Amino acid sequence: MFYREAGDFKKTYVEDSQTFPLKLDRYGFYLLMAVAFGVIPFFINDYWANAILIPFLVWSIAALGLNILGGYCGQISLGSGGFMAVGAYTAYKLMTSFPDLNMFVIVLLSGGVTAMVGLIFGLPSLRIKGFYLAVATLAAQFFLVWMFNKFGWFYNYSASGQITAPAREVFGFEVTGATASAAAKYLFCLVLVVGLAWLARNLTRGRIGRSWMAVRDMDIAAEIIGVNPFKTKLLAFAVSSFFIGVSGSLFFSVYLGAIEVGEAFGIQKSFLLLFMIIIGGLGTIFGSFIGAAFLVLMPVLLKNIMVNQLSFPIDIAAHMEFVLIGLFIMVTLILEPRGIAQLWRFAKAKLRLWPFPH
Amino acid sequence: MKLTKLAVIAVAATMVAGPVLAQLVFPSLSYRTGPFGANGSEVADGFADYMTLLNERDGGIGGVMTVVNECETGYSTEKGVECYEATKGSGALIYQPLSTGMAYQLIPRVTADGIPMLTTGYGRTSVANGDVFKQVFNFPVNYWNGASIAVNYMLAENDGDLSGKTIALLYHNSAYGKEPIPTLEALAEIHGFDLTLLPIDSPGQEQKSQWLQIRRERPDYALLWGWGIMNQVAIQEAANVRFPMENFMGIWWSGSENDVIPAGMAADGYKALTFHAMGTDFPMFDDLQTYVVDAGLAAGSGDNVGTVLYNRGMYGAMLAAEAVKVAQEMHGVAQIDAAMMRDGLENLVISDESMAAIGLQGFGPNFNVSCKNHGGPGLGAVAEWDATAQEWSLITGFVPSDMDVIQPLIEADSAAYAAENNIESQCS
Numbered sequence: 001m002f003y004r005e006a007g008d009f010k011k012t013y014v015e016d017s018q019t020f021p022l023k024l025d026r027y028g029f030y031l032l033m034a035v036a037f038g039v040i041p042f043f044i045n046d047y048w049a050n051a052i053l054i055p056f057l058v059w060s061i062a063a064l065g066l067n068i069l070g071g072y073c074g075q076i077s078l079g080s081g082g083f084m085a086v087g088a089y090t091a092y093k094l095m096t097s098f099p100d101l102n103m104f105v106i107v108l109l110s111g112g113v114t115a116m117v118g119l120i121f122g123l124p125s126l127r128i129k130g131f132y133l134a135v136a137t138l139a140a141q142f143f144l145v146w147m148f149n150k151f152g153w154f155y156n157y158s159a160s161g162q163i164t165a166p167a168r169e170v171f172g173f174e175v176t177g178a179t180a181s182a183a184a185k186y187l188f189c190l191v192l193v194v195g196l197a198w199l200a201r202n203l204t205r206g207r208i209g210r211s212w213m214a215v216r217d218m219d220i221a222a223e224i225i226g227v228n229p230f231k232t233k234l235l236a237f238a239v240s241s242f243f244i245g246v247s248g249s250l251f252f253s254v255y256l257g258a259i260e261v262g263e264a265f266g267i268q269k270s271f272l273l274l275f276m277i278i279i280g281g282l283g284t285i286f287g288s289f290i291g292a293a294f295l296v297l298m299p300v301l302l303k304n305i306m307v308n309q310l311s312f313p314i315d316i317a318a319h320m321e322f323v324l325i326g327l328f329i330m331v332t333l334i335l336e337p338r339g340i341a342q343l344w345r346f347a348k349a350k351l352r353l354w355p356f357p358h
Numbered sequence: 359m360k361l362t363k364l365a366v367i368a369v370a371a372t373m374v375a376g377p378v379l380a381q382l383v384f385p386s387l388s389y390r391t392g393p394f395g396a397n398g399s400e401v402a403d404g405f406a407d408y409m410t411l412l413n414e415r416d417g418g419i420g421g422v423m424t425v426v427n428e429c430e431t432g433y434s435t436e437k438g439v440e441c442y443e444a445t446k447g448s449g450a451l452i453y454q455p456l457s458t459g460m461a462y463q464l465i466p467r468v469t470a471d472g473i474p475m476l477t478t479g480y481g482r483t484s485v486a487n488g489d490v491f492k493q494v495f496n497f498p499v500n501y502w503n504g505a506s507i508a509v510n511y512m513l514a515e516n517d518g519d520l521s522g523k524t525i526a527l528l529y530h531n532s533a534y535g536k537e538p539i540p541t542l543e544a545l546a547e548i549h550g551f552d553l554t555l556l557p558i559d560s561p562g563q564e565q566k567s568q569w570l571q572i573r574r575e576r577p578d579y580a581l582l583w584g585w586g587i588m589n590q591v592a593i594q595e596a597a598n599v600r601f602p603m604e605n606f607m608g609i610w611w612s613g614s615e616n617d618v619i620p621a622g623m624a625a626d627g628y629k630a631l632t633f634h635a636m637g638t639d640f641p642m643f644d645d646l647q648t649y650v651v652d653a654g655l656a657a658g659s660g661d662n663v664g665t666v667l668y669n670r671g672m673y674g675a676m677l678a679a680e681a682v683k684v685a686q687e688m689h690g691v692a693q694i695d696a697a698m699m700r701d702g703l704e705n706l707v708i709s710d711e712s713m714a715a716i717g718l719q720g721f722g723p724n725f726n727v728s729c730k731n732h733g734g735p736g737l738g739a740v741a742e743w744d745a746t747a748q749e750w751s752l753i754t755g756f757v758p759s760d761m762d763v764i765q766p767l768i769e770a771d772s773a774a775y776a777a778e779n780n781i782e783s784q785c786s
Contacts, residue, residue, distance in 0.1 A: 047447070051440040096778065149531060149557075159540050159771055160482065160533035162462045166778055177779075178470035256435060258462045260533045262560060263435060300440060303430075314430040315390035315399070 003351040019201055036190055041183040049182035050255070052300060057189040058250045059296050063276045063288035064200045065243025070274070071283035072204050073236035074216030075125050076133055079140030081269035083241050085261050086114045086144060087248025089154050092163045095176070095253065096156060103170045107192065107249045114245020115238040117144075122237025126230060129219075141270055148261040164258040176253045185254050192250065196243060201285050203239065212236050213283070244273075279332060281341025290340045294332075298325060380693055382419060382682060384409060384675070385427040385445035387455045390658070392432040393561035394586035396616050397667055399658050401456055402428065404671025406657035407650050411642075412679060414649040419682045420692040433586075435459050442467060451682070451699040452476055454674050458534035461494075466779070469493045474700040478674055479504070479610055479633055483537055484771035486733025488704070491772065492784040495703050497677075497734030498725045499633040499759075502767060504609050505538035505581075506759035507631055507738040509545050511607070512579055521550030526572055528565070528592055529583035531557035538583060538609070540771075544763050562588025569595040582608040589617035597624030607631070607740070613750070614666040618743045626745035629753075633738050634673045634722040636750040638664035642717035666750060673722060680716075681706050704729055723756040729785040733768070736761060 008023045010016040020026040044053070062084065069075050090110040094101060121140040125133050148154045155163050167177030174180040175188040203209055211232045214222035223229050252259050259265075272295060280291020299321055306317040336343050388402035389395055409424040418424050427448055429441035438460040442453070453468060453475040455461055461481030468475045469492065476495045477485065483500040485491040513520055527542060529535030539555065546553040554577055556568040562584055572580060580601060582592050589612045596606050604627040608617070613630020643664065650656050651663060662668040685694045685702025694702070706727045713719045723737035737756040744751060775781070 047443040051443045055436070158774070159484075159767075160458070160462070160536045162459070162482075162533040164462065164466065164775075164778070178466035256439060256463060257466055259435070260459055260462075262532055263459055266560075303440075307430075314388070314428050315395075318391040318430045318432060 003348060003354075019205075033194070036194075037187070041187055044182045044186055046182050049186050052297060053186055054189055054250075054255050055296050056292055057186075057193045058247050058255050059273075059276065059292040060193055060289050061196055061250065062244050062247035062273055063280065063292045064197060064285065065240045065247065066273050067277045067280075067282065067284070067288045068200060068204065068212070068243065069236050069240035071277055071281075071287070072209060072216065073212040073233065073240075075122075075233060075236060076130065076274075077137040077240070078134050078267070078270045078274065079121055079137035079144070080244050080273045081265040081267060082141040082144030083114050083118055083244040084248030084251060084269060085148055085265035086117050086241075087111060087245030088252035088259060088265070089148050089163070089261070090114065090245070091249035091253050092156075092165065093154070095166060095168055099166070099168070101168075103168050103175050103188065103253070104192075106168070107246055107253075110249035111242040111246035114248065115242040118237045118241020118244075119234055122234050122241075125233045125237065138267075141267055145261050145265060160260070162258055162260045163252070165253040168253070176257070178257065180254075189250055189254060192246060196246065197285060197289075200243070200288075204285070208232075208235065216283075275329070277339075279329060279339055281339030284339070284341040286344065287339050287341030290344070294328075294340065295325075298328070380422055381449065382422050382424045382451055382694070383427055383445075383449040384424060384678060385429065385441070385448070385450045385453060387431050387438055387441050387445075387453065387457075387460065388428050389431050389433045389456075391430060392434075394433045397586055397611075397614060398433065398456065400614070400616075400662045400665050400667035401671035401674075403656070403658040403660075403662045404668035404673075405454070405675045406671075407646060407655075407663070407668075408672045408675035408679070410650050410655050410657070411646050414653065414655065415645055419679055420686045422692045424679075431455075431457070431460065433457055435463050438463060446471055446473060449695070451694070451696055452678050452703070454478070454678070456480070458482075458537065459532065462533060465491065465494055471696075472700075473696040474703050476674070476677065476703065478677065479670075480534065482771075483733075484768045484775065486731065486768050487772035488729050488732035489772070489783050489785045490776045490781055491732060493700060495727065495732040497706075497727055497732065498708070498723050499736050499738050500733055501537040501609065502541040502764045503733075503736030503738055503759040504631050505541040506545065506736075506764060507740070507757060508581055508607055508609075509542070509549065509551075510757065510760065511629075511740050511754070513549065519549075522552075523579070524552045524554060524575065524577040526554040526556055526575075526577040526580045527583065528556045528558060528568060528580060530562060530585055530588060531559045534585065534611075535583045538581075540767055541764060542581075544767065545760070548763065558584065558588060558592075560588075561586060563591055565591055565595055569599050569601075572596075572601060573599040579605045579607065582606065582612045584608070584612045589614075590620045593617055593621045593625050593628060596628075597621050603627040604629070610670070610738075613741060613743075615748075615750075616665075616667075618745070619748070623745045625743055628743045630741050630743070630750075631738050632666070632741045632750075632752070633756070634669055635720060635752060636666055636669065636741060640718050640721055642721075645717065669721075676716065676718065677706070677708075680708065680712065703727060704732070736764065 003024055020029055066080055069077055087110040090113040091106055094106045124136040155161050165176045167174050173184045175184050211227045214227050215229055215232050219229055276291035276295050279294050281287025302321045302324055306312040307314055386402055386405055389398035406426045409426045412419055413423050427445050429445055431437040431441050450473055458480050461477045464475055474493050479499055481496055483502045485494040485496050542553050558565050558568055584592055606628055608630040610631045618625040618628055681702040684705050685698040686692055688701055689698045704727055709724050725734035736759045739752045739756050740754045741750045742753045
């Protein structure tokens with residue numbers, strides 16, 4: 001009733017193959033973009049930027065990346081924390097070596113370097129599959145973290161091994177460092193998120209995405225119909241690592257500003273990212289955003305409700321937060337094992353038929 | 359008890375809602391949960407109780423009530439950022455994050471926001487150079503002083519000669535644990551001892567291989583730079599490999615009751631550095647008992663009074679409160695803001711008289727802060743654990759460290775920071 005194709009005529013092939021074929025979806029998306037670019041920057045404050053929106057955007061990019069590898073290509077990876085660290089340390093080295101470089105260039109180059117590293121650690125995927133591959137990528141996680149802790153060159157030989165992001169600019173606006181304005185930081189991340197989500201969406205619905213999905217669904221069959229598993233899997237590793245590297249460099253330079261590798265990019269970050277895409281929905285772009293929102297924003301929301309509204313003691317609130325999030329995860333996955341994105345898809349299908357049940 | 363506690367927190371929560379006048383707000387980025395929660399709770403309790411005492415006994419500081427705005431971080435830097443952003447708009451006067459990682463995180467932020475930060479005995483050591491770090495203080499002592507005091511103590515035990523000896527440093531493999539390494543390396547060169555570095559990954563429950571190495575190499579001394587669960591495990595492991603406890607020494611964060619009690623009698627003779635006295639044998643604690651504990655206003659479960667880390671949290675609160683007094687006097691207003699608080703910290707003088715006035719004579723070292731020196735004189739003491747009496751006692755006075763070695767290191771590290779961030783001299 002509300003949500004249907006009827007009356008929405010497509011006159012060209014371009015219109016027919018657009019991302020949002022439904023008018024309602026399309027207008028909803030335009031509205032979202034208008035609010036994100038045109039309204040939020042004028043109202044954003046430091047708390048909303050640094051505690052809520054920037055972490056959400058940064059984790060969304062990482063979830064998109066892991067979803068390409070895990071959701072679309074079916075290769076389980078536990079090395080994401082390590083790949084984020086590669087992005088962060090590349091960004092740091094570039095920021096300190098070339099102070100005048102545009103931050104967009106730095107962030108994209110960090111993604112590029114991470115893609116190279118991802119390629120190397122993707123090689124085992126050609127021989128091993130499933131859980132065995134997960135264990136092999138675990139090696140990337142531990143090796144990379146150890147490496148950034150061990151060799152002083154990566155942190156410019158500072159006494160403590162901490163890296164701190166200096167203030168850097170994009171077209172004259174500071175986007176890193178403590179003096180950067182909330183709106184500038186937010187917009188910088190938003191532009192990257194929109195660009196990369198657009199890229200991910202179009203990669204996954206084209207030839208490349210179909211070959212990824214073919215490998216995911218049955219790699220032998222895919223090989224028989226002419227998909228080269230070597231190129232396909234490695235490409236998935238490279239693209240996924242690029243996204244995760246970009247996210248890692250933003251995590252360090254824009255979001256936290258100072259990190260130390262063991263705490264910021266430990267194994268728990270790899271798991272967090274994996275949970276994001278499983279809860280959000282494997283193999284969906286929308287699921288990456290929902291998953292990131294669920295695991296990044298929910299704790300902040302719960303904390304604010306329990307501490308500020310219900311006046312719980314802070315330690316009880318912190319413990320309750322674990323209980324509630326665990327409960328939400330269980331309930332979501334029992335009700336819908338394919339993630340929240342599936343619930344959304346289901347709701348849309350229902351809306352289309354409403355008020356008739358079939 | 360529970361209701362009053364809830365009421366206090368409810369008041370604190372409404373404080374977050376908007377800036378309120380006539381209140382001195384002290385955000386407390388605490389951690390009562392997670393692998394470091396046992397230690398974090400004690401420090402947070404000490405901090406909150408001292409502020410409560412000032413409210414109950416004196417009606418606040420200079421007639422203005424204090425408010426402790428607690429925010430749980432779980433020792434995670436991401437939550438720390440969230441807490442900082444949530445509390446900084448509430449009229450926050452000073453941050454004491456009690457985490458080296460978070461201190462690094464907050465140095466650029468507090469500098470941009472103009473709020474002072476005090477990292478007593480932790481954080482980035484080179485903030486002692488006030489010429490570069492305008493908003494950040496780490497008096498009365500820092501990690502490099504601690505490393506030097508430990509080596510000086512060993513020198514005194516060996517008639518001033520450590521050549522040919524081996525010292526093993528067991529450290530938390532993070533910014534915190536790595537801080538003393540440059541100083542220890544410099545001292546190793548001067549005094550001719552060998553330094554063995556043994557990193558332990560956080561949270562530090564797994565240390566078998568490091569202790570196997572100690573068992574094999576038998577270093578003459580072992581230094582422990584750990585926190586939370588890592589300390590307990592290290593002391594237990596030391597007992598297991600029969601490492602002589604009297605040659606095992608921890609930094610001040612590795613010397614609380616939580617760390618030694620699990621090892622039982624085996625921990626007897628373990629040493630740790632400190633920058634304040636142990637126990638409750640000071641007149642201030644009588645007031646604390648009357649006005650806070652007996653009145654049911656103590657923070658947390660109220661049973662931590664007098665533990666090492668409780669005293670440390672209280673000492674931190676005391677330093678902040680004294681700085682408020684200095685600031686109120688300098689600017690002639692009772693309701694100070696963060697900029698005035700910074701002036702107060704920079705002109706703070708802790709002497710026998712001022713400590714006696716608050717009932718804590720001899721509790722900590724005497725020192726002056728100045729524009730160039732945000733680190734104080736670097737005095738520390740050595741404490742020893744008596745497992746029979748179940749108490750820590752100081753076995754030295756507050757002794758100086760080797761500033762000839764440390765000062766050039768501070769200058770070099772802060773100069774590197776200044777160059778990286780284009781900071782000009784703040785004191786001229």
